[in-house]
Amino acid sequence: MAKVVVIGAGFAGHTAALYLGSRIGRMHEVTVISNRDVFGYVPSWVWVGVGHMKPEQTIFKLKPVYDRMNVKFVHASAKEIHPDVGDQYVLGEEVGSGKDVRLDYDYLIVAPGPLLNFAGTPGLGPENGFTHSICSLPHAIKTRDAYLALCDRMKKGEQVKIVIGTGHPGATCQGAAFEYIVNVHKDLVKKGLRDKADILWLSNEPALGDFGVNGVQIKRNGIVQKSDEFIKAVFNDHGIRYQVQTGVTKVEEGKIHWQNYEGDEGTTDFDFSMLIPQFKGQPFKYIGKDGSDISAKLTNPAGFVLVDGKYGLPYPELAQTPEAWPAQYQNPTYKNVFAAGIAFAPPGPISKPFTNKNNLAIAPAPPRTGMVSGVIGRVVALNVADLITKGEMTHSERMTDMVAACIASMGDSLWDGNAVVIVMHPVVPDRKKFNNEFGRDLFTSHLEMGVSGAWMKFMLHHTFIWKFKALPGWTLIPE
């Protein structure tokens, strides 16, 4: 009987656990270790952050699902990984009791989600700083409370400044921040308070609508449309000011310090700010048989797990080398260790990086959340099941092959809400396969805004929670 351990129960880890449970759970031992005993549907936290959805509507208990799927659940924080042959195990600390938990494995899937590196920007974050976040449920709840308190001030006639975007020069997940800023706009319009707020989009993207994926390009009626023009139209329509090519370097109470591409340093005042932090890998200790630190064999300096990608290529070469992106997410040194979702180390950025004259790199990191996480979780799980049952892997999917659909909510009302429907094919441009400057299939890629997007976002919330609960037909719903 083989033992598989999955660290993490987010989009990637939970998807992997469900596929492993359904494929091999009866004959083999599949264990999930997670410091949270609930699954959180992250895309809907943007609505929690404006008070439009109750937090409990976005979560459900993991254990009952895993009990049905023949998956063991350990409610503990993983802290050490011992990958050397003959003594392979994960050491965790049980939540509540603080007792050590040892989980031996034959195959390990590392999918714990990101470390929210608020410490990377002094003064950033809701715990030790002055800004807010929607990257975890407790943060989204705190953001909601602060936002509603701000609304109360506005109701009394106060003019306020709202800044939303990225809080680090190397941050990712601009899409979540975009959703939040337009939801705040819509909510303020509905409350009759929009004229009391000056709203600014502050981002490290090279251009509006870049989203860390080099933008989205489509062909409509023979004309190429780009996401920068599209998002500019959205912001102009909503009266949202924007400042891109900007890396936030420090936050003080009511003041954001930044540098831009030109190397200019400046500050922006705020009354309320939601800035996405830099993401790093979880700080697990990787320990060899002799007790030495072997992190360098498994992770890059940011703590992301090295997999079967081609690392170290300069950006111009990487942009022309789709095969540099990993296909099976398998560590090259420890072949029974896989990484999924945010946890795997990408070979480089998707958007063009930039370093200003002060040597500050302002470069969005590649997003590996949502659909991408789910797809990788499935690929990794099916390969681990293959290795156990057939002895060889038969699945692979590079981000240069992958389709991603993203519905960016712009108000949750089914009557007058709105959303941008974005389909990217592929997520990472493949300039060898697609003969255009963007490296994308301009026919299947899609960019559209309308009320139908709000309906789709609502539908996705319910269908994905259905899927993640592994209710009948869950495998038919794409990741």
Add this chain to the structure above:
Amino acid sequence: MEFSPAEKFWMNFKLYQLWRFIVLNIKILVVVGKSKRS
């Protein structure tokens, strides 16, 4: 770029949006189905 009044009208015209909802769902399912999904 600005959205024209006509574009804004279609973005909120429910019958047209119902059509777009159906089309977009089919498109996403077809595109995802045609992608590698190995």
